[in-house]
Amino acid sequence: MSTVAPPSSGVSREDLDRLAEHWGERPSVRSWFSTIDHKRIGRRYLVTAGLFFVLAGLSALLMRTQLARPEAGILSPREYNQLFTMHGTAMIFLFATPMLFGFGNFLVPLMIGSRDMAFPKLNALGYWIFLFAGLFMWASLPFGAAPNNGWFAYAPLSQEQHNPGLHMDVYALGLLFLGISTTASSINFIVTALKLRAPGMSLNRVPLFVWAIVATAFMVIFALPALNADNAMLFLDRRFGTHFFDPSAGGNVLLWQHLFWIFGHPDVYIIVMPALGIVSAVLPAFTRRGVVGYPLIVLSIVAISIISFGVWVHHMFATGLPQLSYSFFSAASSIITIPSGIQIFAWLATMLLGRLVVRVPLLFLIGFIVTFVLGGFTGAMFALTAFDQQVTDSYFVVAHFHYVLIGGAVFPMLAGLYYWLPKITGRMYHERLGRWAFWLVFAGMHVTFFPMHLYGLFGMPRRVYTYRGDLGWDGWNLLSTAGSYLLALGLLLVLVGVVHALRRGRPAPADPWGGDTLEWSTSSPPEPYNFPVVPRVHSLHPVWDERTAESTGPGATEDRILSDGRRTVFTSELDARYERAVRMPEASLQPLVLATALLVLFTALLLGWYPLAGLAVVAVAATVAVWAWPPRWADEAAA
Incomplete structure (x- = not known):
């Protein structure tokens, strides 16, 4: 196994100085607000999503404490409903997807040999809107006005009269x-993935993590409009008296569920898919070989992305829809387990045929496989209509989706965090502290959620804030609550480990693991320009490939050094042939200004200050116009 030589071997000191001048950002308050560097934005996504995760986790601890004993009075029904809703909403919308997009923001350009995302200012706008939207929702909690109808917000209970x-x-x-x-x-x-890949990185050489991120992005594009339409109709019903979900005026309450789950079930894979990509990215470094069955894994990613749009009604098996329709959705819900199983067997084969190096990231990957398979097993049970109708709205469902989402998303996230922490921070983590964190998280997760299968089967319904003591659920609830504190302790140790690495961790080398993807050919942390020489890729495992190493050596040409400005390379979509160099935008305050104008708009709509909302619309339009005004170098511009 060879390693790519430091790219700077093919670049003069003058070129490096020019690259640093064009791509570097001087530390200042303005730079902090105006940065468009994908690495800084990726780190911000990770930190912000982590903070929302802490808030949602504390909400869960309060709920579990309330449920530890029968008829407890720690939370009132009103408080419980708000914490319950904010916990689910934050975990799904403010933590899981943004955290994984944070990994994507930091890693995708590095993995494909680019110097930034295709639209750096749009990237910054996405972060600021994410931050403001999260604060917009969490700020309602201290005022007792937080969402209170569950993260799925079923009509008619979400209507103004109720x-x-x-x-x-x-x-x-x-x-x-x-x-x-x-x-x-x-x-x-x-x-970014289609146009900014390094020359030679044809589609059959794209890292599996990038495949997973792109598949997720396509799912978002097709799934999110249904949720947006749902929420727009709900707001119009509540605020302006329309009747989309009012049966007495010709509306339909099941319309909400159809639109919500048309988004909601693909959203399960929107959350899990990038996490599966993390597994495929991390595994080669700790098995000393490439992942088995690369083409099959890519096909399974594509198959899951498509089939996930045809299973939404399995969330509605108890709503009284025509029985015949259930059979089609039951079949689709069973079929989607096949591509998921292909990936599981590919990872197991990789571990069997490779030479395992047991470090903390690998421990979390093993924990992921165990937990995700158990969650997938109960998921296959839900595909059976008769079983689903028996356990719907019970704690069995809660157990299942926590096994899938914690096992399928959080465990890979933690594996990725430990794996890429040296690259992100330039510091190594403490191995023993990481192992303690793993065992506490693994044990705490199973102690918390496995008993829920049992007392769900024993009849405990979801979404109750208390229960009587003569129903036989009290002991199981106490055990789940104890497990939740154990899980919280493990996650606290993860945080302690990150802080310890930042403050006292030893400096990280460029490639501490022997990884196979291009980010490990850069320094730790990477330079602002990522690559002094845009590499020419000759293999699926470019860091293990000598020809890719040679492409960044003394023979590197000017069209891949590009030191005369903020420029990167555009390549063709399929086989990554060099097309041209494109100029990237400078740092700008426009994304922050536009996000602030949108925050004012949505706040004004919430509070009914419609004249202010009108002014905010004008500010949004003006900012977009300034943003879209062609720059002097319009023929090379990237928005």
Whole structure:
């Protein structure tokens, strides 16, 4: 196994100085607000999503404490409903997808040999909107106006006559606001992966993590409009008296569920897919070989992305829809387990045929496989209509989706965090502390959620804030609550490990693991320009490939050094043939200004200050016009 030589071997000191001048950002307050560097934005996504995860986790601890004993009075029904809704909403919309997009922001340009995302200013806008939308929703909690109807917000309980106040207005407007960020980020990932790959990185050499991110982005583009339409109709019903979900006026309450789950089930894979990509990215470094079955994994990623849009009704098996329709969705829900199983067997084969190096990232990958397979097994059970109708709205469902989302998303996230922490921070983590964190998280997760299968089967319904003591659920609930504190302790140790690495970790080499993708050919952390020489890729494992190493050596040509400005390379979509060099935009305050104008718009709509909302629309339009005004170098511009 060879390693790519430092790219600077083919670049003069004058070229390096020019690259640093064009791509570097002097530390200042203005730079902090105006940065468009994908690495800084990726780190911000990770930190911000982590903070929202902490808030959602504390909400979960309060709920578990309330449920530890029968008829406890720690939380009132009103408080429980708001914490319950904000926990689910934040975990799904403000943590899982943004955290994985944070990994994508930092890693995708590095993995494909680019110097930035295709649309750097749009990338910055996506982050600011994500931050403001999260604050918009969480700020409602101290005022007792937080969303309170569950993260799925079923009508008619979300209608004004059943749920007065601002609660569900915050939900509808907050998710509409956030949807702008998610859509912008998805477009950016797709264009970046198609047009900014290093020369030679044809589609059969694209890293599996990048495949997963692009598939996720396409799913977002097709799934999110249904959720946006749902939330827009809910807001119009509540605020302006329309009747989309009012049966007495010709509306339909099931319309909400159809639109929500047309988004909601692909969203499970929108969350899990990048995490599966992390598994495929991390595994080669700790098995000392490439992942088995690369073409099959790519096909499974594409198959999951398509089939996931045809299974939404399995969330509605108890709603009284025609029985015949259930059979089609039951079949699709069973079929989608096949491509997922292909990936599991590919990873197991990789571990069997490779030479395992047991470090903390690999431990989290093994924990992921165990937990995700168990969650997938109960998911296949839900594909059976008769079983689903028996356990619907019970804690069995809660157990299942936590096994899938914690096992399928959080465990890979933690594996990725430990794996790429040296690259992101330039510091190594403490191995023993990481191992303690793994075992506490793994044990705490199973102690918390496995008993839920049992007391779900024993009849405990979801979404209850208390229960009687003579139902036989109290012991199981106490065990789950104890497990939740164990899980929280493990996650706290993860945070302690990150802080320890930042403050006391030893400096990280460029490639501490022997990884195979291009980010490991850069310094730790990478320079602002990522690559002094845009590499020419000759292999699926470019860092293990000698010809790719030679492409960054003394023979590197000017069309791949590009030191005369902020420029990167455009290549063809399929086989990554060199097309031209394109100029990238400078740092700008426009993304922050536009996001602030949108924040004012949504806040004004929430509070009913419609003249202010009109002024905010004007500010949004003016900012977009300035943004879109052609620059002097319009023929080379990247927005």
